[in-house]
Amino acid sequence: MPQPSVIHATFVIEKRYAKPVARVFAAFSDPAKKRRWYAEREGNTVEKFEMDFRPGGGETLAYRMGANTPFPGALISNQEVFQDIVENQRVVTASAMAFEGRRFSASLLTFEFLAVDGGTVLVCTHQGAFFEGADGPERREKGWQDLLARLEKEGLH
DSSP: OOOOSEEEEEEEEEEEESSOHHHHHHHHHOHHHHIIIIIOOTTOEEEEEEEOOSTTOEEEEEEEOOTTSSSTTOEEEEEEEEEEEETTTEEEEEEEEEETTEEEEEEEEEEEEEEETTEEEEEEEEEEEEETTOOHHHHHHHHHHHHHHHGGGGTTO
């Protein structure tokens, strides 16, 4: 049987932060804050980060991979469209990622912000379609685990 040309996968990550929902939500809605935890990574060079945080608005990230990565200098880009935003409750985006201009995945991401005693539980649900040459669901999940851990640098720990 031939290999499928698209691999579909869903994963859910729950992360607890010791700050109120409004603070955690601000890390997603404020472009300066989101750029710090989402776009800026040691060794990589951000070429573009734009964000229009409203339903129907979009987000664009383009960066060059650093010298200590498997593909030094390669351009990674991510285009998102905000499908739904309910302040302090949820953000839903549809996105597509590309490597050197070649699209390798498309995703639907839902972030839910739940108030709990003493803080917030963030639930990230990623539904993805990974095309030939994609990083695959396991690496994408690890990437999101790392990104959500970086939120703590925004004062959410």
